[in-house]
Amino acid sequence: MENNIFVDKERITEIFISLEQVDSYQRAIALLNKKILESNREYLFFHVGNDSVDRDVLEAAADFLDKNDVNIVVFPQAEDIETYNEEKEDNVTGLYNIHLEPELKVGTFNFVVRKCENRLFNEELNARCAYLDYFLRAVTEKLFFGYLKMGVQYHEENFFDWFRIQTYEEYENFYKFFLNVLEKKQGSNGYADELTQGIVIKAIDDLLMEGALIPEIFSEEEKKTLRELLGNIIDDIDIIVMKDRNIFDNSHLCYFLSLRSKQVDVLADKNKFGVFYGTEEILSWRTVGFHVNSLKIENGKLRIVGCFRNPASCLMEFVPYIVRNGKMEKAETTASKSSYRGTSQVIANYQDYKLEVPYDENATFTMKALVQGQMFPVKIILHPQIPVNTVRGTYKLVRNGVKYTFTDRKIIIKKLSLKERILEEKWDYQDFRQMYPETFKLRNKIKINKLLGKKVQLYIDKNETPGFKELFEKEAHKGDKIVRYYCSDKEEHVNGKFVLYGSDKHKLLSGIAEKVFTTSPRYNEYSAFDTDEWKYYRDLMESRLVYVCSMNGEFVTDPLFVVGEQNMDEKIILNI
16 A cells, blocks of 8 residues: 655654554554564654655754654644644644643544653553553653644554454453553553543543443443442542533533543532532533424424433433423433433433424413422523524514523524514515625525425435436426426436526425425535524525435434434335
């Protein structure tokens, strides 16, 4: 396999390894050690697969090592040049103290290291642990390490794909390895240096995002052992390091806190509730979030599907209540798929709720939640896909002579008089004509076509799902009065009407179609509008969304897909 790495041959030994060279993880590690010992140069640079590095970064790394008493210089890593955004790199070029910097992102060989014959990969460890062990020793042997913001390593073939942790023995050894690292580096304050802590907890979080920390397939005894090992690891991580350094979001933080053997405190008074460790406030809130994921008006009813969410739900119980026209009752909820938080295991206790009410019934809804014996208000948070008009700074929807208004604390339903309906339409007309003339034209086209009662269906196929085009062509020739369009970002021949994805016609059809068939529940893969445009049209969208997938196209754990699923009205499974 040809590689395109530029290396200063006078100072740096390039150590390249690929799948073609080895047939096992152990042999890969042994080969790395062999090449380290064979090197007669001062610095080492490892890379794998089809990696490439900006031309000047390695030379700059060598210069940095020449001038500073550090063992290692790290630089950014990205999957490809299109995804890399230098502005998002928080760190700047310079020296970093290992006791103050836990946020170093460990990539795959995105560093130049000073050669040391006593610093080799441990061949007794599995490959993943061996790599992290080598990196940790190199970066923490000195008080400081170097970071170069200039240049970036583009990494296409993931070295860690070679050795994903799967068996119980691999899990157990992985956790024991980190527990041993933390105990060996423990200082007078009872903790390892912050950099080591940060790398350990980030590696644990990476494993969580790859799958699960305690897979359900293991026996109860095995799961108990892993839970104890994880608890001991989290005990050895300073909570402040996890809290203040933005290593992961609060839902993951709370989940890790729930694993501790040294339990944190959950407290509430009339003003706030939160998580505490001794006298230290870790997290606190004054409201509980109710995320509205779907809003539909059909069959004479308004249906709102949402989720009561709080990161600390794995640590304390939340009991939601609905207040309708001043009368309060306990909400009937079900376990939410959002509780997976993008992982393969439940790490939170989010609760889904469905509110149904006659669409023309005057009513005001508020929500409350009982937390640790105290009642707290609920903040209503609308998902960006919810069809509301926001032009006047309020969140409202007018349908069939009924106005729905959303504030952060209330849902207000009001049946409008004829005068009020005319006034709402007048405001809508004036606002868009004056402020957004181009938007005004398309909105009017959508409204006129709706009044004409045209029957349109739209089939969107960005993912080229096998069998989808055939489904469209079969439906397109039914001979009924429905006009069907096939939408793709590729100019494809279809036996029927074709429309280019993202075109003006696609936007118009999105507004008037009675059904939109999509091969992806992700908004940005079926919507004609980008995020900036969508807010000016979303109140007009009334299409029923139909998710078309193959036999294995079930929703799994991705929160984006969970929200997408909630917005889908129907589902078709292609038996292919």
